[in-house]
Amino acid sequence: xxxxxxxxxxxxxxxxxxxxxxxxxxxxxxxxxxxxxxxxxxxxxxxxxxxxxxxxxxxxxxxxxxxxxxxxxxxxxxxxxxxxxxxxxxxxxxxxxxxxxxxxxxxxxxxxxxxxxxxxxxxxxxxxxxxxxxxxxxxxxxxxxxxxxxxxxxxxxxxxxxxxxxxxxxxxxxxxxxxxxxxxxxxxxxxxxxxxxx
Amino acid sequence: xxxxxxxxxxxxxxxxxxxxxxxxxxxxxxxxxxxxxxxxxxxxxxxxxxxxxxxxxxxxxxxxxxxxxxxxxxxxxxxxxxxxxxxxxxxxxxxxxxxxxxxxxxxxxxxxxxxxxxxxxxxxxxxxxxxxxxxxxxxxxxxxxxxxxxxxxxxxxxxxxxxxxxxxxxxxxxxxxxxxxxxxxxxxxxxxxxxxxxxxxxxxxxxxxxxxxxxxxxxxxxxxxxxxxxxxxxxxxxxxxxxxxxxxxxxxxxxxxxxxxxxxxxxxxxxxxxxxxxxxxxxxxxxxxxxxxxxxxxxxxxxxxxxxxxxxxxxxxxxxxxxxxxxxxxxxx
Numbered sequence: 001x002x003x004x005x006x007x008x009x010x011x012x013x014x015x016x017x018x019x020x021x022x023x024x025x026x027x028x029x030x031x032x033x034x035x036x037x038x039x040x041x042x043x044x045x046x047x048x049x050x051x052x053x054x055x056x057x058x059x060x061x062x063x064x065x066x067x068x069x070x071x072x073x074x075x076x077x078x079x080x081x082x083x084x085x086x087x088x089x090x091x092x093x094x095x096x097x098x099x100x101x102x103x104x105x106x107x108x109x110x111x112x113x114x115x116x117x118x119x120x121x122x123x124x125x126x127x128x129x130x131x132x133x134x135x136x137x138x139x140x141x142x143x144x145x146x147x148x149x150x151x152x153x154x155x156x157x158x159x160x161x162x163x164x165x166x167x168x169x170x171x172x173x174x175x176x177x178x179x180x181x182x183x184x185x186x187x188x189x190x191x192x193x194x195x196x197x198x
Numbered sequence: 199x200x201x202x203x204x205x206x207x208x209x210x211x212x213x214x215x216x217x218x219x220x221x222x223x224x225x226x227x228x229x230x231x232x233x234x235x236x237x238x239x240x241x242x243x244x245x246x247x248x249x250x251x252x253x254x255x256x257x258x259x260x261x262x263x264x265x266x267x268x269x270x271x272x273x274x275x276x277x278x279x280x281x282x283x284x285x286x287x288x289x290x291x292x293x294x295x296x297x298x299x300x301x302x303x304x305x306x307x308x309x310x311x312x313x314x315x316x317x318x319x320x321x322x323x324x325x326x327x328x329x330x331x332x333x334x335x336x337x338x339x340x341x342x343x344x345x346x347x348x349x350x351x352x353x354x355x356x357x358x359x360x361x362x363x364x365x366x367x368x369x370x371x372x373x374x375x376x377x378x379x380x381x382x383x384x385x386x387x388x389x390x391x392x393x394x395x396x397x398x399x400x401x402x403x404x405x406x407x408x409x410x411x412x413x414x415x416x417x418x419x420x421x422x423x424x425x426x427x428x429x430x431x432x433x434x435x436x437x438x439x440x441x442x443x444x445x446x447x448x449x450x451x452x453x454x455x456x457x458x459x460x461x462x463x464x465x466x467x468x469x470x471x472x473x474x475x476x477x478x479x480x481x482x483x484x485x486x487x488x489x490x491x492x493x494x495x496x497x498x499x500x501x502x503x504x505x506x507x508x509x510x511x512x513x514x515x516x517x518x519x520x521x522x523x524x525x526x527x528x529x530x531x
Contacts, residue, residue, distance in 0.1 A: 056273070057269065158221075165221050184216070188212075190250075
């Protein structure tokens with residue numbers, strides 16, 4: 001499970017208040033505390049460095065512009081992730097509408113999945129196992145891209161970001177139960193699609 | 199249990215992913231665990247579920263450090279153009295770059311360089327690079343740096359630099375044997391070591407040394423080292439620090455030329471914005487006599503940016519202002 005990013009609670013409250021008062025140094029520290037996990041979330045969801053970079057910039061610009069509207073009703077992490085997940089969901093929905101496959105590019109060597117060129121935690125081993133792993137990875141990517149944006153988002157936050165369903169519900173403006181149902185559906189779909197591998 | 203999927207097995211298997219996520223209630227977990235104790239088939243299913251979960255981990259993408267760095271630099275450049283957030287009791291800027299400086303330093307310097315606020319700057323650099331050898335560096339003429347005698351040091355590497363409470367520096371060298379040198383920053387030997395270490399492969403060490411040298415930019419050899427850094431250093435954070443040290447010397451041809459090079463060719467938007475800001479600042483402060491010296495190359499680059507390349511509205515406004523200050527047209531002829 002990925003450790004939850006951020007700074008210690010007392011420090012964070014002081015930093016947010018300082019940033020709200022116009023202290024840019026404090027704002028910079030807030031950015032640095034969370035930006036790696038924001039970029040990882042966007043990158044894993046969108047599988048495109050350019051799109052992830054756009055989400056990163058837009059998210060932190062929105063945080064900067066709206067920081068004075070943050071009233072400590074929820075954690076800063078939750079507030080920031082609401083912004084990030086809304087931006088990512090919009091992007092995922094646009095892709096669904098356009099039926100784009102943004103991770104696929106055509107090169108002189110044929111059509112490649114750009115995600116295959118990204119750094120992944122690969123399991124190296126004997127050739128047979130590598131072949132199996134490669135097929136499984138491709139299948140998993142297919143299945144993930146076939147989920148609805150909300151299912152994809154909940155699965156991403158639970159599995160890769162290690163967030164609790166209660167927190168995910170809070171971020172997405174829904175109940176823990178609804179988030180759980182969404183994760184359940186995502187798992188059902190994936191297990192059905194990956195049946196030959198498991 | 200005979201392994202067939204009865205109603206309990208179906209219910210249990212649906213819960214397995216949530217069991218692995220630790221998202222079952224106490225009662226739900228109790229029911230599942232109880233069934234697993236009695237059902238070998240469901241225990242096998244749990245193992246497959248674990249394997250699947252591990253397989254999901256293998257498609258996780260970790261953004262590269264370079265991408266994160268690029269994001270931080272782009273954000274810093276973008277925020278520099280943003281007005282203060284509405285409602286903020288905005289802290290007065292000491293200079294036009296004060297908060298920008300801090301932000302750039304904060305987001306672009308390597309993590310190893312991050313220090314608690316107010317703490318004394320202490321270097322904790324892992325290993326070293328800059329081989330201290332006598333000689334002339336590219337971009338440096340027959341100045342005092344290149345002529346400084348380092349023969350008595352042999353082949354050495356600066357391992358770390360620590361400012362001491364009395365204002366002197368404590369430098370640790372890697373040689374055949376390690377030794378330390380203590381001295382003030384204006385001491386010739388200390389200065390030579392610092393200048394040579396501006397080419398160290400470790401970003402953090404270069405950044406710290408360049409930051410120290412910016413306070414000594416009245417010395418020609420230091421200015422030359424800073425000019426070399428802004429033209430050649432691979433790390434934008436280090437280049438930005440070097441720019442800081444030169445802002446009081448924009449009237450000098452070499453410095454203005456380097457800023458012009460940055461404007462024309464530096465790939466980092468924050469560097470270009472800072473360069474044009476410094477040019478405008480320097481041109482605003484120059485006296486009548488200096489104003490009569492026409493820097494045709496700088497004017498050409500500014501006009502080129504205005505006419506062909508520059509899409510950033512802030513950059514265009516600054517370029518236009520710089521051209522006005524030298525009484526040049528924004529048009530290319």
